[in-house]
Amino acid sequence: MLDATVGQGSKVLVLIPALNEEAHIELCLRSILKHDELARTATVCVADGGSTDTTREIVTKLSAEFPNIQLLDNPKRLQSAAMNLALDPVWSDREILVRCDCHAVYPAGYVSRLVAVLDAKDAASVVVPLDSEPASPAAFAISVAWVSNTPYGTGGSAHRAGRISGYVDHGHHAAFRLDAFRAVGGYDETMVANEDAELDQRITGNGGRIWLDCDNRVTYFPRDKPHRLWQQYFRYGYGRATTCLRHGQRPKLRQLAPVLIVLALLIGLLGAIIGQPWLLLPSVIYLLGLAFVSARVAYSHDSPKGLLAGVAAGIMHVSWGLGFLSRLVRGRER
Incomplete structure (x- = not known):
């Protein structure tokens, strides 16, 4: 199935939103390009x-090694605006849009497999699961990653814990047929989060189908500081309500x-305030439940660093x- 995708690179546009990602951008790009012939012939835009x-300098340096890398400006700064650059008429000859994110490492042949699965499943979009790994050796970062791989942290959503591929209503965005993406106008740039x-x-309302490919798993590096985790999940909750x-x-x-x-x-x-304990x-x-989560995660990984898992889960829950x-x-929009 993958061999059939070789030579289709000229029809594929890979977009990677970035903002101050010097710690992640090179690892991300190399994982996409190193072991994927199709990805090396596609246009890969940061x-x-x-x-x-130094994000821009790193991308420029890598473009000398991988000539198919381009650096684009995203003056609106939003991830949704970055992805909507695919709507520019300059890309009118492209048929497939692949989304990648800086805080991730991609398996060998990632782009090739996405193109093949899009064809095989006749889907408008392919989504993939995320497996979290620590962004740093700090105990909190490790706990965030470990608890993110459990229902305690993510609620058991299919694109975080799923192992069975199938049609779904939502997942972590990976690839789109550009005709389906264009038909609905791309991402809504008024969304602060949950734009996916x-x-x-x-897309589903327009008759498109979304396929979750559990065999094409992405390694994701979650936020490694409490305040950053709080801000991220607050935006997630706000966006979901929208x-x-x-x-x-x-x-x-x-x-x-x-x-x-x-x-x-x-x-x-x-x-406590009114004297009704x-x-x-x-x-x-x-709170006892969070203590159980800490003990459970620490035990399952045989490490005391997991004892902060309850704290991480609490931050996720409360901020969301x-x-x-x-x-x-705020109520409904006008």
């Missing part, structure tokens, strides 16, 4: 949002769980829930 570190799920909603409001969706149970956790913690805080019970149960609720307070 869409830079105005990096102030929002786009999937429009998608739900915009398309009249009901959030899934795993998406409601962080919201219920935040409400339980707020009720517990109220109980019994209202603290849900909060106590949740607060982001979701803060967006609901």
Whole structure:
């Protein structure tokens, strides 16, 4: 199946949004290009949002080794705007769009397999699972990665823990047929996050199908600092609420769980203020649950570094829930 894709590189556009990614960009690009003949003949564009570190210099240096690498400017700085550069008429001859992200390492033959699966499954889009690995040797970074690979951190979503390929309604974006991408106008650049799920909603609403390929797994490096993890998951929750409001969706149970956790913690805080300690019970149960997560992750990896897994999971849950609720307070868009 993969051999049939060789020679199709001129029809493939690979886009990589980037902003101050000097720690990741070279590893990311080399993983895409080193062991994939099709990727080396495709156009690989790094869409830079105005990096102030050495990201641009690294990309320029690599373009001497890999002439198919191009450096583009993304003045809007958003990932969605970077991906929408594919809508420029200059790429009108391209048929397939591949999205890659700097905080990831890609398996050998990644782009070739995406092209082959798009053809084999007659899908509008192919999505892939993420397997988290620590971004640094720090205990917190290790705990974030470990808990992200469990239902405690991600709720058991198919594109994070899935092992069975099939048609899905959403997943981590990997490849699109550009005619389907153009037909719905690409990403919504007003979305601060969750723009991928929002786009999937429009693609399936337009009759397209999305295939989850669990045999083409991506190694992802999650945020390794508490405040960065908080900011990321707050945006995730905010963006998910925007998608739900915009398309009249009901959030899934795993998406409601962080919201219920935040409400339980707020009720517990109220109980402490008004002298009703019994209202603290849900909060106590949740905190005990986080302690269990820490112990479970540390035990499964036979390492005390996993004892921060409960802290990492708590940050994910609470920030996501607060982001979701803060967006609901704003109500529907005009």
